[in-house]
Amino acid sequence: MFQTIEFKTPSVVFGMDTVLRIGKEAKRLGGHRALIVTGPRVKAAGVLEKALSGLKAESLEVDVIVEERDTPEPATSVVEEVADFARQGCFDMIVGIGGGSILDVAKMASALLTNPGKTKDYFGKEKVPLRGKPTIIVPTTSGTGAEVTKHAIFLDREANVKKAVASTNLLPDVAIVDPLLTLTCPPRVTAAAGIDAFFHAVEPFLSRMANPITDALALKAISLITRWLGPAVADGENLDARYHMALGSVTAGFVLNNSGTSLVHAMAYPVGGEYHTPHGITLTVLALSCFDALRSAKQERLVQIADAMGEPVDGLPSREAADLALVAMRHLMKSVDLPVCLEEAGITDRSRIQAWAVEAHKEQRLLSRSARILSVEDIAKIYTKAFTDWGQDR
Numbered sequence: 001m002f003q004t005i006e007f008k009t010p011s012v013v014f015g016m017d018t019v020l021r022i023g024k025e026a027k028r029l030g031g032h033r034a035l036i037v038t039g040p041r042v043k044a045a046g047v048l049e050k051a052l053s054g055l056k057a058e059s060l061e062v063d064v065i066v067e068e069r070d071t072p073e074p075a076t077s078v079v080e081e082v083a084d085f086a087r088q089g090c091f092d093m094i095v096g097i098g099g100g101s102i103l104d105v106a107k108m109a110s111a112l113l114t115n116p117g118k119t120k121d122y123f124g125k126e127k128v129p130l131r132g133k134p135t136i137i138v139p140t141t142s143g144t145g146a147e148v149t150k151h152a153i154f155l156d157r158e159a160n161v162k163k164a165v166a167s168t169n170l171l172p173d174v175a176i177v178d179p180l181l182t183l184t185c186p187p188r189v190t191a192a193a194g195i196d197a198f199f200h201a202v203e204p205f206l207s208r209m210a211n212p213i214t215d216a217l218a219l220k221a222i223s224l225i226t227r228w229l230g231p232a233v234a235d236g237e238n239l240d241a242r243y244h245m246a247l248g249s250v251t252a253g254f255v256l257n258n259s260g261t262s263l264v265h266a267m268a269y270p271v272g273g274e275y276h277t278p279h280g281i282t283l284t285v286l287a288l289s290c291f292d293a294l295r296s297a298k299q300e301r302l303v304q305i306a307d308a309m310g311e312p313v314d315g316l317p318s319r320e321a322a323d324l325a326l327v328a329m330r331h332l333m334k335s336v337d338l339p340v341c342l343e344e345a346g347i348t349d350r351s352r353i354q355a356w357a358v359e360a361h362k363e364q365r366l367l368s369r370s371a372r373i374l375s376v377e378d379i380a381k382i383y384t385k386a387f388t389d390w391g392q393d394r
């Protein structure tokens, strides 16, 4: 089969202390007045100082807006606040420094500087008509891939559901991925963000949107994250672990941006919107039952995943080898204390299954990529199985 492949990415600078190059990148993009959007933890960790000194060394005028938030996903009102501040201050560049939520706010605020209306007008696929002001995106966690993606996720407070803006015009201009900025990321955030990156590689690899370029990147990211997530959670100052997790995360981000997530992320939206569980944890509690449901369609690919995770697949019947992928994923999640089913995350109300299934089924942007076509009833069955641990008898 001859595929037509489009591969999109911002310009990426990866490596230790690359944040110091932020001023040069800002100048290259023609920036004069930069607004840094960041969170309180980043300010406290001293990361901000490095970025400020880099920008000031190139004579940029800089101001900083520190965003607090009360849910894992930011409300859209935060984006509008930042955009208003940037408009009033005549900033010509937005710099996002932080975890995925802050980065999403920075990306969307930049878009609102050149596009009319509010964030909610742009929920869905390719609704943002114009590129925003230039953006430099600097992650301080290894996981979301937001630095190299066209997506921004927000909580729609009216519907209490997470919603996505997915537009090519949201793609940042420059991503600076400096593993040293992740050293102070706490263990629980390291685990939840790192496993999110893992699924950004696994889900597209198992979907209809897979292509040879994203497949190669996905298998590399799966290997890196399997090998280095545990050490990064165990000792946040392990430089090898932080370096390789940052590499795995941005590599998975390329896969996410070009082949997209599917079933697990679609099913996570209603649960995350209702319980405000961290994104990575909403994924871990659903992933095994989702991948089990895809086994009939993608058994050979599960074998490749098991192999990339270091499992001994040679000589095994594919059914058994595919099983090893799920066993290895469960082990990876358990090894960093992440819950592997809804009950383990304290979610026990089964009366919500039907409502979640209806909501998840509406996420056709994601579900249309699924290797298996799923009805509302199929999705309800997957939720039901996700309440209990898939691997408890194994």
Ligand SMILES: [Fe+2]
Residues within 6 Å of the ligand: 144, 196, 200, 265, 279
């Ligand atoms: Fe994700």
